Amino acid sequence: MSEKVMINNKLSDAVEEAIRTLRTNIQFCNTDKAVKTICLTSCIPNEGKSSTSINLAVSMARDGKKVLHMDADMRKPRSYKDVTSRFNVGLSNYLSGMVELDEAICETNIENLHVMVCGPKPPNPAELLGTERFRQMLSVLKEKYDYVIIDTPPLGSMIDAAIVASLTDGAILLIEYNTVDYKKAVMVKEQLEKANARILGVVINKIPRREFRSYYYYDYDYYYGRKSKRRSKTGDAAV
Template sequence: MARNKTTSRSKRHLIAKKDPKSPITEQYRTIRTNIQYASVDQAIRSIVVTSTGPMEGKSTTTANLAVVFAQQGKKTLLIDADLRKPTAHYTFQLPNTFGLTSVLTKQAELMDAVHMTDVENLFVLTSGPIPPNPAELLASVSMEYLLKEAYNLYDFILFDTPPVLTVTDAQVLANLADGSILVTSSGTTDRDGAIKAKEILTSAHAKLLGAVLNNKKADKDTHYYYYYAEH
């Protein structure tokens, strides 16, 4: 189990980029290591990050994990697959005229839609224009083709997806990816909700690697992230 210090003001901040030597970043690296050793039979190259509900820190977790994977020297692609409330273009200060939806609807090629970032080895595919049918797009054959192409171009792929209890998008992608991580928040996520989210992912044949618990107070000034892997 790894612990990760943070404060509410670090929400959506790229602490792993801004302060790579901080204890918080070190804990993101610990999570990275746990992911890499979560499977002894198959190398994990794609991860879906989801949550039970909104405002639990899934996008912050995804972005910082992408940074630490890139810092390890892996050519990393973060795909903003939250086609309802995308945030990656804000986090990385990127345009969002074209993105995932553009590629899935064949309005753009993957390589043309992907953005380089100022973090070496880190690339971002923003959401693109928000569509009227997110779940259908993510479940399309085009999504399977996109993932196959991405495997040929990148070492590691992370999907930021909508909360699993609200829509089916995360289930669809979790079935395609090598593993999934569930982000929860202390004081926000209830136990029944977390159990239900796990059941939904399991029923979708997703390989749930573990969970991240955000905002767990250890004392009056400190918050932690916890991560555990299920083997």
């Protein structure tokens, strides 16, 4: 772990605030069962999983927690824009037995934040994620870090995220505002439930600035109006 991955994390105040809310809400989920390993998935590509998961990891690290961000999206890896080829040793190398765990983890320019890049794209991501080696790796990482944040492929077309979600303490479903239809979102939620995942909540991402306030107030009214029916919602990583 000698060289550092540079994470460029300049956020607008509004996004910063939304991510802080998400972080706080996750901390509130730490009730009877600790939530240390968390995966983020979505229905389709480009909804914002990588951006949101890395922003969340940075926010937790800045809050003094020891955090590992893992790029388990072996279909479209790219959590860290600035990663150069010499850092391309990570999850796939470790899962296929080519390196030790320490060699698959890099430090970053942000204190308390380590990352595990995807590594070379394997031909069989779902198979690798379903191995005992992956399960055991998660339990080792839980001892070393306060939080392990895992970026996964969209669950609408690939099964990988359900496999990861079944092995983690919690899953967050990220949905891009006004993009994914209701049926698809329900289908993905049901897939997570079938995998016995603990769904921590839903993040609605990329809410346009003009909509944000009314969306926030709608949610607030809904909470007080129909408290018993309110589904948990982790935060609005959006603007």
